[in-house]
Amino acid sequence: MARIGIRDVANAAGVSLGTVSHYLNHPDRVSAEKAKRIQDAIERLGFVRNNAGRQLRLGHSTTIAYIVPDVSNPFFATIAEGAERRAAAAGLSMFIANSGGDPAREDSYLELFEEHGVRGMLVASPRPIEHRLAAIRDRGTPSVLVGRAAEGAAQPSVSIDDVSGGYLAVQHLIEAGCGHIAFVGGPLGIRQVADRLQGASNAVRAAGTVTLEVIDVEPRVIATGHRIAAQLLERPAERRPDGIFAVNDLLGIGLIQTLATGGVRVPEDIAVVGYDDIEYAENSLVPLTSVRAPHEEFGIAALDLLLAVLEGAAASHRVFAPDLVVRRSTRRAN
Structure with a gap:
């Protein structure tokens, strides 16, 4: 079965291709009446947005990754909530991967996300990993070390004292x-x-x-x-x-x-x-x-550091005082 495209949506809604594009990328530019027709057509046709094409047009990915050693630990889950909320506000989606504390599994996720061209990564690791993140950074994918202070000045990190x-x-x-x-x-x-x-x-x-x-x-x-x-x-x-x-x-x-x-x-x-x-x-x-x-603040701070690096800022480090x-x-x- 052929994939439904935006041209099919435009024809079904009786609007132009440009109007559908605005609806998907700048919904504030589309009238309420046309927006409803487009949304009805999307639901009726089963249209799924081709995000890869959108990222190609933007020139960069709209996804980030968060690698954790134990996704069942509520500490990491709450950090993820804060980071994901801040990412969404910045127009980014976040993938979460559970390494299980296994170095080989962690390496495979690092490779996977780099190959898929994520815009950046948050990495919580129980092992020394800065040399690995430095190599990935040199190839164009920045990261923030979460939960431990970085030893090198070039690696952004968020940690607790x-x-x-x-x-x-x-x-x-x-x-x-x-x-x-x-x-x-x-x-x-x-x-x-x-x-x-x-x-x-x-x-x-x-x-x-x-x-x-x-x-x-x-x-x-x-x-x-x-x-x-x-x-x-x-x-x-x-x-x-x-x-x-x-x-x-x-x-x-x-x-x-x-x-x-x-x-x-x-x-x-x-x-x-x-x-x-x-x-x-x-x-x-x-x-x-x-x-x-500070669980949620921790996640928000990590995402903010990543966003700052993506915008060209120098690496920085946040250390939170515990209570x-x-x-x-x-x-x-x-």
Whole structure:
């Protein structure tokens, strides 16, 4: 079956080709009466716009890509919402791809989007990737690194001050009376995880009498939190931490669920702090105290940096300061 084109739409609506073109690209230039006739014809004929042809006329793509390591994590989903909303306002569409944290899969998506000529990319990666993005940039496709600060000045990035975030989390546990704190998260080779641990260590050193136990685990998901909590429950009560800093909320939620069902009172026996302040944190079995990152602002900032580069601006970097949101998981009775 032959593809329906704008000439077919024009004939069916009784208008010129130019009027249909205006309707598709500049609808404000078409009267309401003609717009209705054109839309009725489009629906009746099943016309689908040929965006490739439009991009050829414009001289550039109207799509961008966002590659994330875990699309099921609400943190990345909320960032995507903010970025997509800002992209739509700029007349751009956004593709989202889930790498699953797999380097080979991530590379295949980078190749795919470059081959398809996207206008730019947002990339959240758990691995060092700037050299790869630099090569793609040199071939004409700019990108913004999302979630970690770029090491090179030429690579735009949007990140959170994770050292400060880790400090806030553990300082809060210390102020809540915790003396033996466990840091749960990994792998420690990931920059964000290492920075949060550095902040936690700084808070412990400043306190002087507090100990920090590092439990290096992955993946950073609820099931891993269940597993670590089960291991802690196997210890005698006096050998368990009295405070836990989970490197993200999914771990924190899993920890709380298994600790609570195992008879441990949260926060009276063990206080728990998470990171990211995803939607589920507030609705956890015990509402989870968390270090908040500005989710939607994060996505908007990333898209704005990409738009600026596309307009010829030099690469720049945004670093957001985190906040602590205190909930029941650390509020001990005085």
